Amino acid sequence: METVTSDEQIVERALAGDADAFGEIVRRWERRLYALAFGMLGREEEACDAVQETFLSAFRNLRGFRGEAKVSSWLHRIAINQCITRQRRAKVRSETALEDETDGGSEFLIAPADQSPARAAESRERREFVRRAVSALPLELRQVVVMKEFEELTFQEIAEALDLPLSTVKSRLYTALRQLQMRLQIIATEDQRKHGKETWN
Amino acid sequence: MKDSEETSASLCTRAEDLVAYLYDEASEGEALDFERHTERCASCKAELAAFRLVRSNIGEWRSHALAFAETKALSNETAPAVQRSDSNARKPSALAAIREFFALSPVWLRAATGLASLAVCALIVFAVARITEGPRVVFVEKAVTVGPTQADVDALVDKRVREELAARTNPTEINPGPIAVQVREQSSPTLALSGGRSNSAQRRMIAQSRRAPTQASTDEYEELARDLQLVPTRDEEDLPRLIDLIDEAN
Numbered sequence: 001m002e003t004v005t006s007d008e009q010i011v012e013r014a015l016a017g018d019a020d021a022f023g024e025i026v027r028r029w030e031r032r033l034y035a036l037a038f039g040m041l042g043r044e045e046e047a048c049d050a051v052q053e054t055f056l057s058a059f060r061n062l063r064g065f066r067g068e069a070k071v072s073s074w075l076h077r078i079a080i081n082q083c084i085t086r087q088r089r090a091k092v093r094s095e096t097a098l099e100d101e102t103d104g105g106s107e108f109l110i111a112p113a114d115q116s117p118a119r120a121a122e123s124r125e126r127r128e129f130v131r132r133a134v135s136a137l138p139l140e141l142r143q144v145v146v147m148k149e150f151e152e153l154t155f156q157e158i159a160e161a162l163d164l165p166l167s168t169v170k171s172r173l174y175t176a177l178r179q180l181q182m183r184l185q186i187i188a189t190e191d192q193r194k195h196g197k198e199t200w201n
Numbered sequence: 202m203k204d205s206e207e208t209s210a211s212l213c214t215r216a217e218d219l220v221a222y223l224y225d226e227a228s229e230g231e232a233l234d235f236e237r238h239t240e241r242c243a244s245c246k247a248e249l250a251a252f253r254l255v256r257s258n259i260g261e262w263r264s265h266a267l268a269f270a271e272t273k274a275l276s277n278e279t280a281p282a283v284q285r286s287d288s289n290a291r292k293p294s295a296l297a298a299i300r301e302f303f304a305l306s307p308v309w310l311r312a313a314t315g316l317a318s319l320a321v322c323a324l325i326v327f328a329v330a331r332i333t334e335g336p337r338v339v340f341v342e343k344a345v346t347v348g349p350t351q352a353d354v355d356a357l358v359d360k361r362v363r364e365e366l367a368a369r370t371n372p373t374e375i376n377p378g379p380i381a382v383q384v385r386e387q388s389s390p391t392l393a394l395s396g397g398r399s400n401s402a403q404r405r406m407i408a409q410s411r412r413a414p415t416q417a418s419t420d421e422y423e424e425l426a427r428d429l430q431l432v433p434t435r436d437e438e439d440l441p442r443l444i445d446l447i448d449e450a451n
Contacts, residue, residue: 031267038266123261130262148224149259150267155226170217177220177252184258 007071014062022062025071026055032151033079039146040083042131050086054079069160076161080143125191133183141176148173213245223252 007025014021033054037047057078058065065074134142147158159169213219215238221227222235239246349357 035263035267039263044266126258127262127265130258134259134262145259149256150263155221155224167217170220173224174216174220177223177255178248180255180259181251184255 008067011062011065011067011071022059025058025075029072029075030055032153033075035150036076036079036143036146037083039134039150040080040142041086042135046086046090050079050082053082057082069163072157073161073163076147084139129184129187129191130180133180133187136183137176137179141172141179144169144172145176145180213242213248215242215245219245219249219252223249223256 034051037050147153159166218235
């Protein structure tokens with residue numbers, strides 16, 4: 001029967017000189033961290049770079065890892081810091097004006113994706129709306145919603161990764177969803193006004 | 202964040218139960234309890250529907266984005282980058298080391314390294330050029346800085362030829378400077394007294410050559426002849442002649 005090695009055990013092997021051990025950590029976490037970075041940054045290339053920098057930083061600081069926190073939490077913290085640093089550098093905040101918008105209603109106008117080729121352009125446009133809406137969230141809300149939606153972590157895992165109480169994670173996620181709902185509605189309304197389109201349904 | 206918390210508290214107090222139910226993290230009992238609540242709470246029911254739609258849209262975006270990660274094989278990009286920095290495990294090639302250096306170093310360090318490399322290359326090129334073309338360069342420098350040019354030589358030759366021709370046509374004008382000096386020296390009594398016999402005779406001849414022939418007296422000619430040993434002195438007249446001595450011996 002194959003036993004599952006924990007992340008902490010793999011890190012111990014890496015610290016003991018096992019050259020392949022850290023590669024195992026990379027394989028385990030790269031997709032999740034890419035999802036996190038993509039959700040935070042909204043750009044594929046930026047996300048790839050952030051993940052690479054995350055693993056490089058983790059490797060360099062491997063000896064400083066004392067095992068007080070989980071490896072997953074440690075990696076998440078590094079990745080989030082990488083994303084924040086990159087965002088500060090890029091200063092890509094054209095959507096921040098949307099943060100000041102008020103609640104325009106409870107009806108949500110953006111429907112799920114239509115897979116027909118005829119509406120591929122609309123689907124692409126809708127993805128862009130979501131990206132803009134997520135990017136416009138405040139950092140503390142964005143990282144929670146990204147960790148939940150992109151990494152599919154549990155509330156408990158997010159709480160451990162961010163060192164937050166469980167209730168705060170739930171509260172932030174609720175707030176993030178409400179803000180996303182409002183932002184998507186506003187974006188869709190503006191787009192309709194601009195192009196004279198029918199609402200999605 | 203304060204604004205966010207106010208937004209979350211605006212509708213129903215069961216916000217945490219709502220997200221737990223939405224993400225299937227509520228226990229079975231909690232889920233049943235919340236379902237019963239939504240039958241009575243219109244706002245929670247509307248929010249639940251709206252949040253599901255939001256999640257659906259995020260899911261579409263996520264699926265598209267992560268499909269990119271699948272096709273680009275993220276592990277091929279991240280793993281080598283980490284392994285490259287493990288110098289104990291593998292020794293990277295020089296090219297890989299340079300790549301890693303340029304990938305990790307700041308911009309100013311890259312620029313400085315580039316400039317230093319260019320300077321070293323320029324020095325090498327300069328040194329090679331000096332080695333291969335050194336002798337020719339030295340020859341050219343000497344020819345330019347030390348020797349006269351062909352034009353100078355031609356001018357000097359031309360000048361000397363003209364002087365020579367002028368001297369032949371008018372001999373008294375040859376080197377007037379030095380002759381005048383000699384004449385003045387001759388006129389000086391101290392020089393005349395201090396000079397030797399032959400020197401004084403030559404000076405007199407030169408001086409006489411400058412005078413008119415009529416001005417020379419007979420005494421002067423005799424004195425000059427004695428100086429030049431053209432006529433015997435009285436002491437010499439008293440000495441027996443060599444031919445007489447030979448005849449006596451025979």
